[in-house]
Amino acid sequence: MKIRRHYIALRRAYSSIADGEAALTTTFELAERLACTTRNMVMILKRMESDGWIRWESRRGRGNRSELVFLVPLEHMLLEEAKEHVGRGDLQAGLDTLQGADGLAARETFQDWLTSQFGFRSQVDGKRRTDTLRFPLPGKIASLDPANIHYFGESHLVHQLFDGLVRMDSRGNEVLPHLAHAWESDNSRTEWTFYLRKGVMFHHGREMTAADAAYSIERLRRQAPDGLYSWVYRGIQSIETPDDTTIRFQLMKRCELFLPFLATNRASVVPQDVCEAEGERFGVGSLGGSTVGTGPFRLLSSDQRILTLEANPVYFQGRPFLDRVELWTMPIPDGQPHQDSSELRQYQVMHNVRMLENEGSKWQQVRQSGTTCKFLSMNELKDGALANPRLRRLLNRAINRGELLRLLSGDVIEEATSFWLRASGGDKEGRQAPFVPEALLEGELEELIAGLNSYYERSGNNALTLLTIPQYAADASLVAELLAAQGIRLDIRLLPAEQFKGGERMEADLLLFAIMLDEYRELRLVDLYTSMLQHMPDRDASVMNDRLRAVMAEADPAARAKLFIRIEQELTGRDSLCFLYRKHLKTAFHPSVQGITLESLSWVRFKDLWFR
Incomplete structure (x- = not known):
């Protein structure tokens, strides 16, 4: 609505005047604000006054200034403008409009309203029913x-x-x-x-x-x-x-x-x-x-x-x-x-959410739909501190996994020690969880810091470089916080996902990434290990490459799993691969949703959905 945009422009122009207080001005000054004629300005003021948005007291004569009183808060008008944009299908304009709101109230109200717009809708025209999600x-x-x-x-x-x-x-x-x-x-x-x-x-x-x-x-x-x-x-x-x-x-x-x-x-x-x-x-x-x-x-x-x-x-x-x-x-x-489930309660199908116990009872089912595993890989090839196997091992042990899990504090978060372990402590081959790195002893921490300082003096740096993508910035910050508490500095650098496989990552000391353990786990692991070969000395990379070829030539899935585990043990044994945590993804369905079937990454296939 154009008249609303005029109000927003005037209200911002007189932002120092509180609602209900009089601003002294003239129709000529207001017309300049809106880049219109004084005649049009008079019409705009009459319309705003009739709608109850302003009070206007015109005073004639040289030197006399009229009084303009704003009656509607700016945040209210911004909210209505944002809703109108969304109603026309322009979500971006709606979101941009609310960026101008000074307080959080308008944005929170808009979020609540936006939430109510999601879900299943059915429209009947004659006997024709159109179902939209x-x-x-x-x-x-x-x-x-x-x-x-x-x-x-x-x-x-x-x-x-x-x-x-x-x-x-x-x-x-x-x-x-x-x-x-x-x-x-x-x-x-x-x-x-x-x-x-x-x-x-x-x-x-x-x-x-x-x-x-x-x-x-x-x-x-x-x-x-x-x-x-x-x-x-x-x-x-x-x-x-x-x-x-x-x-x-x-x-x-x-x-x-x-x-x-x-x-x-x-x-x-x-x-x-x-x-x-x-x-x-x-x-x-x-x-x-x-x-x-x-x-x-x-x-x-x-x-x-x-x-x-x-x-x-x-x-x-x-x-x-x-x-x-x-x-x-x-x-x-x-x-x-993750998205907080209270903001998603109207969506009817939710992915990758954490639900409180009292909320979960309202949904038809909450099923484990996949696992993602966060990990660090260390660059052995870079001429730096982590080319030293001893320093790699000490740095790995310096990351307090128990404290990391406490900081994450989610019901979908658990300790990770393998890409193959099940949640119950053993995998389908019967292998038990490997030994979890112990905390550093006092002397070992001093040894690690001394080794890092020596590297800093040679390189001119003052921190190890950790590279990740923007989506994992929060995880990188937690790791940096845990290491900083022990006097170990990390410089976090972010690189877009589409550039992450480029040459820039070869300059980093550590990489933080995640892998989805779903129906394509084997493909994802080969992709990961092939990538990690670039961070290893040529002789070791050649041995690892031979093992990957053996994986790809093996027809028996159980035998392939054992080959994968052998590669994993080699990488964890040399502290090139360091597990951080595992997150179980949950998919929740509202009772009205029927025909649930899952596809890759355990997303719902829209084709099969229907509603009562």
Whole structure:
């Protein structure tokens, strides 16, 4: 409402005048404030007075100044303006408007109001019922191109919009048919042939063919040569498409993780014609690119922080029950560990939340839906203090895990000692938890500080450098706090996730990161260990690389797990890998939600949701 914006502008211009007090002014001065004519200003004042916003006492004559009394608090007007922006679908403008509020009250009121806008809504027009789920998505969406995603929210959306040749069951035990209805491999397990479904349509109306599937992998190799799981697709020697429904991969060597890789959203099938026409704009709404897949939903719009997904009526696995899903990307501060459940109570489906006991009873179920593990890795290759195995071990022991868990103090947080251990103290191979580092003795702390000081004198630095991404800034600060209490200084540096695999991290002494232990754990671990090889001396890296090759050549999952554990023991034994804690992710469902099924990262598949 334009008249409201005029009021906000005038109220800010006279911010030193309290509500209910008179400001001495003239219509000419007010007109200058609003860059309008005095005639229009008189009309604006009359409108504001009739609405009860101001009291205006006009005084004529030279030297006489009129009285303007503001009756409505600025925060109230900002709140109403923000609501109007949201009502028009411009969430960003609503959030920006409230940045001008001086106190917290208006922002908290807006947050409460915004919360009430989420959830399930059904509209009936005649006998036609339209079901919409409005869903919050903390964080940002920079790209929906499967080749260029970096955040969990982006990954979740790609699963709704695109499909792969195969898919993984939620437990990670079995690869299932998807765009390919069948496949086979030769005896050497280096040649894989997939047979595609007929009649699968892209969102823009063209039938998907084997040429699109081949193009998607070739494009991934060009777009992200060093991206997530790049060690898998760099191992593809050739791709053939004998006909429109057959695609054949020839691998350079056996890789038992090739099939699980094809189930990841990185390997999603994209349309060759659209991608070639749009280039780097594909999947990036801010650049005017489109997002076209074969998934159960298509992207209708992605404006002003709100992404609207519409049901794909010809989806090959059946039309979704929901007609529309609106995802509102909600900004969260860097390093915020979790969303407080009281702010999410109206959302009806909640991910990665911590719920108080009395709140949990109101929800249909709260299930463990995944685990994320935070850890430190030490740079052995840098010519510095941590090239010394003794100092690495002492620094690892200097981090008080018990105090770290106390500071985190969450029901979803627990001690971590392995990527493979279950919560009950043993893994499926029966291996018990390894020894947890003991606290330093007094003499050992002095030895560590002396070693670090010697490094500082040689290098000219005054602290060890810890590199992480903005999302883990809070964890880095806690580690720095614990070490500072013992006289050990850390310099925390933040690097965007999309740049984290670059050369800059080689200059850091320590890296803090996390790994999601879900159905793609094996892929994620190989990716992690391949990355860690860059921080090890060549001889040790070569031995570790041989062990990774053995993992990829092993067909038996139990045997692969033992090989993974051997690699983990080697890295923890040399204190290159230092576990911090493990966090169990929870997904809660409101009683009105039906058809819950989970996908990768244990996000809910929107396709299967329906409401009573």
